[in-house]
Amino acid sequence: MAYVELQELRREFGDVVALDGVSLSLEEGEFLSLLGPSGCGKTTALRLVAGFDRPDAGRIVVDGKDMTRVPPNRRDMGMVFQAYSLFPNMTAERNIGFGLKIRGVGGEKRSRKIAELLELVGLERAAKRYPHQLSGGMQQRVALARALAIEPRVLLLDEPLSALDAKVRVQLREEIRRIQTQLGITTIYVTHDQEEALSISDRVSVLSQGQIEQIGTPSEIYGAPSTPFVAEFVGTMNRLEATVLDGERGEIDHGGVRLTVDAARGRRHGERVLVLVRPELLELSTNGSGGENTLTGEVLTHTFLGPVTRLKVISPATELIADVSTARAEALPVGVRVVARVPSTGTRLLTLGSEEPSQDGR
Amino acid sequence: MSRRIAPGAVLWLLVGVVYFVTPLVATLIFSLRSDQTGKCCSLGSYGQVIDDPEFWQGLRLSFVLSLETIVLSLVLLVPTVYWVHLKLPRLRPVIGFLALIPFVVPPIVLVVGLLGFLKGTPDWFYARPYGFLVAAYVILAFPYVYFSLDSGFRAIDIHTLTEASQSLGATWRTTLFRVILPNIRVAALAGAFLTLAIVMGEFTIASLGAFDTFPIYIQYINETKAYQPAALTLLSFAITWGAMLALLLVGRGRSVPAGGAR
Numbered sequence: 001m002a003y004v005e006l007q008e009l010r011r012e013f014g015d016v017v018a019l020d021g022v023s024l025s026l027e028e029g030e031f032l033s034l035l036g037p038s039g040c041g042k043t044t045a046l047r048l049v050a051g052f053d054r055p056d057a058g059r060i061v062v063d064g065k066d067m068t069r070v071p072p073n074r075r076d077m078g079m080v081f082q083a084y085s086l087f088p089n090m091t092a093e094r095n096i097g098f099g100l101k102i103r104g105v106g107g108e109k110r111s112r113k114i115a116e117l118l119e120l121v122g123l124e125r126a127a128k129r130y131p132h133q134l135s136g137g138m139q140q141r142v143a144l145a146r147a148l149a150i151e152p153r154v155l156l157l158d159e160p161l162s163a164l165d166a167k168v169r170v171q172l173r174e175e176i177r178r179i180q181t182q183l184g185i186t187t188i189y190v191t192h193d194q195e196e197a198l199s200i201s202d203r204v205s206v207l208s209q210g211q212i213e214q215i216g217t218p219s220e221i222y223g224a225p226s227t228p229f230v231a232e233f234v235g236t237m238n239r240l241e242a243t244v245l246d247g248e249r250g251e252i253d254h255g256g257v258r259l260t261v262d263a264a265r266g267r268r269h270g271e272r273v274l275v276l277v278r279p280e281l282l283e284l285s286t287n288g289s290g291g292e293n294t295l296t297g298e299v300l301t302h303t304f305l306g307p308v309t310r311l312k313v314i315s316p317a318t319e320l321i322a323d324v325s326t327a328r329a330e331a332l333p334v335g336v337r338v339v340a341r342v343p344s345t346g347t348r349l350l351t352l353g354s355e356e357p358s359q360d361g362r
Numbered sequence: 363m364s365r366r367i368a369p370g371a372v373l374w375l376l377v378g379v380v381y382f383v384t385p386l387v388a389t390l391i392f393s394l395r396s397d398q399t400g401k402c403c404s405l406g407s408y409g410q411v412i413d414d415p416e417f418w419q420g421l422r423l424s425f426v427l428s429l430e431t432i433v434l435s436l437v438l439l440v441p442t443v444y445w446v447h448l449k450l451p452r453l454r455p456v457i458g459f460l461a462l463i464p465f466v467v468p469p470i471v472l473v474v475g476l477l478g479f480l481k482g483t484p485d486w487f488y489a490r491p492y493g494f495l496v497a498a499y500v501i502l503a504f505p506y507v508y509f510s511l512d513s514g515f516r517a518i519d520i521h522t523l524t525e526a527s528q529s530l531g532a533t534w535r536t537t538l539f540r541v542i543l544p545n546i547r548v549a550a551l552a553g554a555f556l557t558l559a560i561v562m563g564e565f566t567i568a569s570l571g572a573f574d575t576f577p578i579y580i581q582y583i584n585e586t587k588a589y590q591p592a593a594l595t596l597l598s599f600a601i602t603w604g605a606m607l608a609l610l611l612v613g614r615g616r617s618v619p620a621g622g623a624r
Contacts, residue, residue, distance in 0.1 A: 050525070050529060051528075052525050052528075071528075072525070072528040072529055073528045073529070073530075073531050073532055073533060074531075075529075076531075077529060078529065078530075079525070079526070079529040081522050081525070081526060083519055083522045084519075084522075085519070085522040085523065085525075085526040086526075087523060087526070087527075087541050087544075087545070088518070088545055089541075089544035089545050098527070098530055098532075098540075099530035099531055102530060102531045102532050102536060103531060143526075146526075146530065147529070147530075149530075150530060150531060156529075
């Protein structure tokens with residue numbers, strides 16, 4: 001049985017529908033990320049779970065108990081906020097001990113718990129410091145320790161890393177995951193950063209315009225996006241508009257070029273489809289003028305991304321993005337004519353208009 | 363390397379010092395004249411003021427009225443301003459406008475209106491300074507306390523602090539007393555000090571209400587004595603400065619910058 005359930009949650013703000021019948025469930029100890037662009041409803045969903053807002057319809061159930069009308073201070077949910085939320089008048093240790101004090105945990109027991117948590121987040125030496133004496137990363141660590149101090153049933157994280165610089169962000173997200181795994185605490189994490197969501201979650205729920213587009217493991221979300229939105233939002237994707245020529249053999253026509261992709265098998269003749277290909281799956285070469293399953297074009301730009309370089313290739317029918325190793329990219333300078341091989345497996349196919357996904361070819 | 367001070371700046375500083383200090387020095391010299399001979403220098407006027415029981419009565423009454431006004435204003439306004447910032451931000455301009463009214467309504471109009479409006483209230487309220495005068499002073503202090511608190515609340519992220527406190531299990535009362543109040547303490551103290559200054563110097567309402575507050579005593583001495591009013595002026599100046607110093611010391615003692623990272 002699911003530990004946390006969001007059942008048909010709906011929330012409107014005037015004419016704007018922030019959440020439109022969102023349902024999802026988490027197993028105990030699971031780490032689920034709500035991923036989506038600004039205004040997709042992810043923070044609204046989290047605030048409903050925390051109890052800071054009430055849904056217009058739907059229920060929130062935790063461990064079999066309906067929490068929809070329970071005030072936030074009686075929900076036993078720890079929360080880490082996007083904005084720095086430490087109490088400025090209290091030192092780090094007093095911040096961490098705040099929830100314990102309210103629960104009547106006193107003296108030695110409270111001090112021991114605070115010390116444990118400071119050690120857990122690696123801030124033993126910062127116990128006596130005030131928030132303004134801590135860096136942004138340290139403040140968020142203390143905020144995490146404070147949320148964990150009350151041993152919450154569910155840990156809620158609302159873009160806790162968005163105000164931090166890139167390096168600290170990566171460090172801290174790994175720490176959050178380590179601590180979550182160590183404590184086995186059920187966690188809902190809100191972010192607009194797909195890399196962040198994919199790297200630390202057990203499952204990711206992608207939201208758009210108040211609705212869930214797809215829920216799945218990070219590899220499912222990345223490798224098998226079920227809607228064009230997910231494909232576009234999570235990672236970079238080449239989108240090739242095509243018409244099915246032969247559903248039995250998986251043949252399609254893209255701008256006059258005949259391609260064979262496994263995902264097109266079973267589609268009816270003449271159906272308009274969208275072929276989705278990740279940039280790392282396109283193979284570029286300078287040999288020959290074409291061949292089976294290839295598109296020709298000219299290298300337009302190079303974008304250095306470290307170990308790989310992203311090449312933009314302009315072909316007659318579309319613009320392609322291909323990731324190649326940086327060493328290999330030197331052999332494919334701007335302006336050179338290249339051949340891009342579209343893999344027959346590993347691509348996704350969506351019906352244009354209805355946006356129904358086909359079976360993955362992999 | 364020392365920076366050279368511009369001659370123009372020194373000149374303006376001197377003008378400022380002369381403008382503000384000359385009356386004080388003149389008052390001091392005048393206050394040191396002997397009541398009998400009219401010559402310098404004697405502390406007699408100060409002694410007479412301090413020995414006068416009415417001085418202490420007036421001072422005590424005004425001080426107690428100040429404290430009562432401060433407490434009542436804060437009790438009324440802290441939760442109100444907190445709630446407006448948290449839940450009704452659209453009301454902020456409306457309350458800001460209301461807070462300006464005591465500035466534009468002259469105290470004479472206010473007291474005449476209040477005397478009529480509160481006429482039917484019980485004697486323990488209407489005929490006593492701790493009732494009627496405090497009611498009027500809370501209105502007079504409204505803009506000072508409101509704008510001080512408003513700036514204090516704007517300096518902290520009350521939404522996040524409130525939600526953080528609640529998520530940790532705190533009730534509204536605990537959140538207000540343990541999280542919000544300590545972080546707007548300096549703003550509340552600023553409002554309290556301004557209220558103290560207003561009440562200690564308020565004359566019109568006390569006079570028309572026939573209450574013997576400190577300013578009424580000052581006015582009485584001014585009309586009946588020669589050198590004592592000057593001594594009294596400097597004493598009230600010292601009291602005001604003492605209160606300001608107390609505020610600075612209390613405010614500086616545990617002041618903690620809100621929000622932000624190092």
